Amino acid sequence: MPVAESGPPTPRRFPALLRQRAASFGHALRGVGAALRTEVHLWFHAAATVAVVALGLYCGLARWEWVAVVLSVGAVWCAELVNTAVEAVVDLVSPQYHPLAGRAKDVAAGAVLVMALAAAVVGVVVFGPRLWGQ
């Protein structure tokens, strides 16, 4: 058990801070990699992301359109990763059936659904006129 320190925290040296930030970045990348290995949904998102970027390049999207598309794609990835994290924590703390565990998973899945629907609307608004005319 670590002994509680008294007084203000000593400011860490810059190289140590940089090393810590680099390590945190590595942990985050490891998290994305682990999710990609275990979640089939994410392979679908990866394929959809490649398709959307290719379509955007083909259509010659304007700058604001790229902003909307990139934010939408990123938000869906973000929601899916958080959903994966929630599922892992729920499975850890409640391997047996519990109504709250089920609710937590359902709500996390709902977040993905809401974001995916919003992204679909963005897709229709951005790509619709180009693919099907004004």
Ligand SMILES: Nc1ncnc2c1ncn2[C@@H]1O[C@H](COP(=O)(O)OP(=O)(O)OP(=O)(O)O)[C@@H](O)[C@H]1O
């Ligand atoms: N421990 C639990 N207690 C109660 N209900 C659960 C529990 N685990 C899962 N559920 C219910 O089963 C549903 C499916 O859970 P599951 O863990 O299979 O996720 P999933 O939606 O299949 O996602 P994925 O395919 O990414 O694993 C949940 O949304 C929830 O309603």
